[in-house]
Amino acid sequence: xxxxxxxxxxxxxxxxxxxxxxxxxxxxxxxxxxxxxxxxxxxxxxxxxxxxxxxxxxxxxxxxxxxxxxxxxxxxxxxxxxxxxxxxxxxxxxxxxxxxxxxxxxxxxxxxxxxxxxxxxxxxxxxxxxxxxxxxxxxxxxxxxxxxxxxxxxxxxxxxxxxxxxxxxxxxxxxxxxxxxxxxxxxxxxxxxxxxxxxxxxxxxxxxxxxxxxxxxxxxxxxxxxxxxxxxxxxxxxxxxxxxxxxxxxxxxxxxxxxxxxxxxxxxxxxxxxxxxxxxxxxxxxxxxxxxxxxxxxxxxxxxxxxxxxxxxxxxxxxxxxxxxxxxxxxxxxxxxxxxxxxxxxxxxxxxxxxxx
Amino acid sequence: xxxxxxxxxxxxxxxxxxxxxxxxxxxxxxxxxxxxxxxxxxxxxxxxxxxxxxxxxxxxxxxxxxxxxxxxxxxxxxxxxxxxxxxxxxxxxxxxxxxxxxxxxxxxxxxxxxxxxxxxxxxxxxxxxxxxxxxxxxxxxxxxxxxxxxxxxxxxxxxxxxxxxxxxxxxxxxxxxxxxxxxxxxxxxxxxxxxxxxxxxxxxxxxxxxxxxxxxxxxxxxxxxxxxxxxxxxxxxxxxxxxxxxxxxxxxxxxxxxxxxxxxxxxxxxxxxxxxxxxxxxxxxxxxxxxxxxxxxxxxxxxxxxxxxxxxxxxxxxxxxxxxxxxxxxxxxxxxxxxxxxxxxxxxxxxxxxxxxx
Numbered sequence: 001x002x003x004x005x006x007x008x009x010x011x012x013x014x015x016x017x018x019x020x021x022x023x024x025x026x027x028x029x030x031x032x033x034x035x036x037x038x039x040x041x042x043x044x045x046x047x048x049x050x051x052x053x054x055x056x057x058x059x060x061x062x063x064x065x066x067x068x069x070x071x072x073x074x075x076x077x078x079x080x081x082x083x084x085x086x087x088x089x090x091x092x093x094x095x096x097x098x099x100x101x102x103x104x105x106x107x108x109x110x111x112x113x114x115x116x117x118x119x120x121x122x123x124x125x126x127x128x129x130x131x132x133x134x135x136x137x138x139x140x141x142x143x144x145x146x147x148x149x150x151x152x153x154x155x156x157x158x159x160x161x162x163x164x165x166x167x168x169x170x171x172x173x174x175x176x177x178x179x180x181x182x183x184x185x186x187x188x189x190x191x192x193x194x195x196x197x198x199x200x201x202x203x204x205x206x207x208x209x210x211x212x213x214x215x216x217x218x219x220x221x222x223x224x225x226x227x228x229x230x231x232x233x234x235x236x237x238x239x240x241x242x243x244x245x246x247x248x249x250x251x252x253x254x255x256x257x258x259x260x261x262x263x264x265x266x267x268x269x270x271x272x273x274x275x276x277x278x279x280x281x282x283x284x285x286x287x288x289x290x291x292x293x294x295x296x297x298x299x300x301x302x303x304x305x306x307x308x309x310x311x312x313x314x315x316x317x318x319x320x321x322x323x324x325x326x327x328x329x330x331x332x333x334x335x336x337x338x339x340x341x342x343x344x345x346x347x348x349x350x351x352x353x354x355x356x357x
Numbered sequence: 358x359x360x361x362x363x364x365x366x367x368x369x370x371x372x373x374x375x376x377x378x379x380x381x382x383x384x385x386x387x388x389x390x391x392x393x394x395x396x397x398x399x400x401x402x403x404x405x406x407x408x409x410x411x412x413x414x415x416x417x418x419x420x421x422x423x424x425x426x427x428x429x430x431x432x433x434x435x436x437x438x439x440x441x442x443x444x445x446x447x448x449x450x451x452x453x454x455x456x457x458x459x460x461x462x463x464x465x466x467x468x469x470x471x472x473x474x475x476x477x478x479x480x481x482x483x484x485x486x487x488x489x490x491x492x493x494x495x496x497x498x499x500x501x502x503x504x505x506x507x508x509x510x511x512x513x514x515x516x517x518x519x520x521x522x523x524x525x526x527x528x529x530x531x532x533x534x535x536x537x538x539x540x541x542x543x544x545x546x547x548x549x550x551x552x553x554x555x556x557x558x559x560x561x562x563x564x565x566x567x568x569x570x571x572x573x574x575x576x577x578x579x580x581x582x583x584x585x586x587x588x589x590x591x592x593x594x595x596x597x598x599x600x601x602x603x604x605x606x607x608x609x610x611x612x613x614x615x616x617x618x619x620x621x622x623x624x625x626x627x628x629x630x631x632x633x634x635x636x637x638x639x640x641x642x643x644x645x646x647x648x649x650x651x652x653x654x655x656x657x658x659x660x661x662x663x664x665x666x667x668x669x670x671x672x673x674x675x676x677x678x679x680x681x682x683x684x685x686x687x688x689x690x691x692x693x694x695x696x697x698x699x700x701x702x703x704x705x706x707x708x709x710x711x712x713x714x715x
Contacts, residue, residue, distance in 0.1 A: 002556035199359035206570035213563035258609040289646040
């Protein structure tokens with residue numbers, strides 16, 4: 001058998017396609033407890049379960065926002081949380097036609113003998129966990145592999161290990177009804193130019209798709225969450241049209257048309273930068289037999305967090321900021337963003353060197 | 358560097374895109390001396406250079422045919438041959454907007470330890486030969502890798518060796534100005550069903566595109582010449598719409614959008630079958646970010662050969678048959694073929710020869 005054709009096949013294809021609906025994209029709200037702690041502390045908010053719950057309720061219950069969202073990636077804790085009024089978050093989403101997703105990896109560990117390169121863990125018992133998450137209402141999953149660009153990186157070992165891990169994760173998800181988002185993030189850190197980023201991205205994506213084929217993954221029931229192709233963080237920026245050209249070309253050279261959609265990560269880009277680049281991609285003239293949309297975390301929440309600052313009286317203002325970013329990114333998926341839907345912090349770079357989740 | 362960006366890059370991209378022009382396709386006239394001998398003997402014609410030349414002149418000079426062709430693949434001998442009036446075949450083509458292509462492989466050899474599986478040779482001195490062919494007017498090349506379906510075939514070794522050979526050939530071609538046609542033919546022989554063919558085709562194509570990426574091949578300057586996805590020769594036939602669905606899906610799952618065109622081989626299909634299947638593919642509703650066209654040998658020449666039978670007085674009749682097939686396949690690339698176009702003798706005849714060796 002060449003690829004998965006089991007009981008969830010039709011559902012996987014339908015859900016993957018739905019996530020790529022033009023005008024919609026993904027909110028990545030799957031920050032682990034540690035990571036969300038850093039965000040909360042940046043606005044002087046205590047990292048308690050109720051604060052984490054309150055933040056997610058603020059986002060998911062923003063009036064009018066969910067129409068722009070096809071899916072939300074959750075951390076395990078959030079999958080089982082409820083609104084203050086007692087309604088499970090997954091119910092809120094379901095009523096608004098938003099698919100709940102779940103982060104299933106268990107973070108990265110270093111590969112011995114490399115210069116700080118990593119592989120991602122989480123395969124043990126993954127099938128059972130996926131089945132439980134499906135029961136709880138999840139319909140897609142996410143697993144983040146991380147690679148870096150440097151003098152001798154990414155190494156062949158790092159590419160092979162991460163591609164293989166992604167492929168194992170992907171087939172296990174499909175066997176348990178979850179659409180796997182395949183995320184091979186190549187960190188933006190470094191002084192390299194956009195050509196180098198393109199070369200590495202093409203090599204990494206080619207390895208990923210070979211591994212997915214080897215592992216019998218049903219491509220029509222997957223999504224890709226790649227980095228955009230950009231210059232390194234220590235290198236001179238380029239125009240959005242250039243980012244668009246290089247990124248689309250890298251995908252044309254490596255991603256089979258069977259994949260329904262690409263949901264870009266924002267990496268360290270500011271809210272505005274990420275939206276403008278996504279918009280440029282959707283305006284770019286060239287073969288694009290897949291939707292190009294977003295799966296943004298920081299680039300959807302930064303202004304919102306600042307506006308909220310943990311205070312009840314700021315919720316409305318924070319929700320307005322969130323709605324503005326959702327709408328902006330929705331327009332960007334249609335190539336119709338006019339620019340400047342800026343909240344405080346919208347143009348602030350969100351790059352943290354050697355970012356660890 | 359991820360892929361070829363040398364002096365021929367723009368030309369390769371332009372030529373590959375041109376070959377995939379809707380309404381056009383490739384005539385595969387690159388039969389080696391031995392193979393063309395079999396064809397000639399089937400119509401009782403002696404296998405001498407002048408007869409080989411006469412046959413190719415008949416084809417290339419058919420009035421009105423070249424408008425339906427974007428390229429013609431030649432055997433080395435033919436690259437240097439001329440019309441009876443003394444004009445080089447490559448000039449005839451150039452004037453008609455047809456790109457000359459050249460077969461550069463040196464046939465297959467068996468892989469030890471396998472059940473009759475093969476790899477393709479021809480890498481030695483390939484760069485020099487490509488440069489010479491470019492000087493002589495060639496602008497694309499072809500290399501045929503062969504795989505088969507059996508209980509244990511294709512083996513991982515056969516897939517790896519053939520994919521790697523194709524990738525080495527491809528980059529050498531590009532460095533010397535020739536667009537490489539990548540041809541991983543999975544023989545139709547066998548009792549397997551269409552699902553098996555699809556599984557193997559997807560596995561083989563995935564391996565090919567990984568190898569091409571590893572070897573830094575510029576995909577925008579290549580073409581793919583695959584088998585269509587069909588049941589095996591000993592299995593029940595299916596409708597053209599089914600062939601279309603399975604074939605396009607296999608390509609969707611493995612072939613990056615950067616490749617401009619697919620030029621299908623006809624394998625053992627009859628002329629009419631090959632055309633009707635190609636037509637169904639171009640009517641199929643689904644993502645197809647590449648042209649779907651033809652690179653037919655037997656499926657363009659069968660009726661023509663029979664009509665000619667080696668006789669001067671039959672040339673016009675033979676050329677009529679050839680023009681008919683060219684036009685039919687041109688329409689098929691547009692999804693507009695109505696079928697049964699003046700079926701000549703032999704148009705529905707299966708051209709399958711078991712375990713076909715070129």
